[in-house]
Amino acid sequence: EIVLTQSPDFQSVTPKEKVTVTCRASQSLGNNLHWYQQKPGQSPRLLIRYTSQSISGVPSRFSGSGSGTDFTLTINSLEAEDAAAYYCHQSSSLPYTFGQGTKLEIK
Amino acid sequence: EGQLVESGGGLVKPGGSLRLSCAASGFTFSNAWMNWVRQAPGKGLEWVGRIKSETDGGTTDYAAPVKGRFTISRDDSKNTLYLQLNSLKTEDTAVYYCATTGGTYWGQGTLVTVSS
Numbered sequence: 001e002i003v004l005t006q007s008p009d010f011q012s013v014t015p016k017e018k019v020t021v022t023c024r025a026s027q028s029l030g031n032n033l034h035w036y037q038q039k040p041g042q043s044p045r046l047l048i049r050y051t052s053q054s055i056s057g058v059p060s061r062f063s064g065s066g067s068g069t070d071f072t073l074t075i076n077s078l079e080a081e082d083a084a085a086y087y088c089h090q091s092s093s094l095p096y097t098f099g100q101g102t103k104l105e106i107k
Numbered sequence: 108e109g110q111l112v113e114s115g116g117g118l119v120k121p122g123g124s125l126r127l128s129c130a131a132s133g134f135t136f137s138n139a140w141m142n143w144v145r146q147a148p149g150k151g152l153e154w155v156g157r158i159k160s161e162t163d164g165g166t167t168d169y170a171a172p173v174k175g176r177f178t179i180s181r182d183d184s185k186n187t188l189y190l191q192l193n194s195l196k197t198e199d200t201a202v203y204y205c206a207t208t209g210g211t212y213w214g215q216g217t218l219v220t221v222s223s
Contacts, residue, residue, distance in 0.1 A: 001171075034210055036152075044144075044152065046210040087152055091208070095170045096142075096154040 002026050004088050006099035014107045019075040021102045023088035026069075032092035033071045035064055038101075039084045047086075048073065080106050109134035109212040111205050116217030123195050123221070129188040129205035129214055137161065137183040140208035143190050145201035146216075153201075157208060158188070173199075195221045 003026040013019055023033065031051040036044040046055050048064035051071060061076040075082055083106045088099040115127040129141070140163070143155040156169040158179045167179045178191040188205050202216040 036210065038152075043204060043213040043215055044206075044210070045213075049210065085151075089152070089154075089210070094168050096157070098152040098154065101151040 001095055002029070002090055002093060002097050004090060004097055004099035006086075006088060006102045008102060009100065010103045010105070012105045012107055013078055015078055015080055017078050019078050019082075019104065021073040021075075021086050021088075021104075023066075023071045023073070023099050024069055025071070025090060025092075028068045029071075029090050029092040031067060032090055033064075033066065034089045034091065035062075035073045036087045036089060037082075037084045038087065044087065075104075078104075078106070082106070109207070111207075111212050111214035113203065113205055113214040113217040116203065116219045118220045118222065119195055120223050121195060121197055121221055125192045125195065125219060127190040127192065127203055127205075127217055127219070129190075131186045131188065131212075134207075134212065136186040136188075141179075141181065141188045142206045142208055143177075143179060143188075144204045144206055145199075146204070147198075147201045150201075155190070155203070192219065195219075197221050 005024045007022050033051050035048040037047050038044045047062050052064045063074045065072050086102045110132045112130045140159050142157040156179050158167045176194045180189045200221045202218050204216045206213045
C-alpha cells in the first residue's frame with residue numbers, strides 16, 4: 001500500500017499569504033496525484049488532478065506541481081474562504097490512498 | 108451537471124448489516140468507474156473500494172479493512188451504485204461517500220453508526 005504523508009498537519013495563516021502543502025509518497029506515483037479541499041460539513045471538492053491539471057470552477061490561486069514521490073499544492077494569496085482541510089490522493093495503484101490531511105486555519 | 112445522492116445510512120449493532128445506495132444523475136453512469144470513500148468522525152478520508160464499468164469488466168477492488176465484509180455492486184438500468192456492509196464493526200462508523208473515479212462528482216454522504 002502506498003502511504004502518503006502530508007506536511008504540515010496544521011497551519012494558521014493570514015489572508016493574502018502564500019501557502020504550500022506538501023505530499024510525499026512511499027513510492028513513485030508518476031503524475032497520479034490529486035488534491036481535494038474539504039470544508040466542515042461538506043463533501044470533498046476536487047482542486048487539482050494529475051499533479052497539476054486545473055479544474056473548471058476552481059480559483060486560479062490553486063496550483064499543483066511535482067512528480068514521482070514529491071508533490072506540492074500551492075495557494076497564492078490565500079482568502080478567508082480557503083479555510084479547510086486539504087487532502088492528497090493517489091490513483092497510481094490499488095488500494096487507492098489519501099494523505100492524512102492538512103488543516104488550514106485563517107488568522 | 109452531475110449529481111450523486113447517497114441513502115441508507117443509520118444505526119446498526121455490531122455484527123449487523125446495512126445496504127447503502129448512491130443514485131446518479133446528470134452524467135453517463137454506465138461509463139463511470141465508481142468508488143466508495145468513508146470518513147470516520149473527526150478523521151481523514153479512507154478509500155473503501157471501487158467498481159469498474161460493465162464495459163470494462165465490472166470488477167471490484169477493496170481496501171484491506173473491508174475486504175470480505177463489504178460488497179460493491181451497480182445497477183446501470185437504475186443509475187445506482189450500492190455498498191453492502193456486513194459483519195459491521197464499531198470502527199466502520201463513518202460518513203460514506205460515493206464518488207466517480209477522477210473525483211469530479213461526490214455525493215453528500217450518508218452516516219453509518221455501528222454501536223450497541
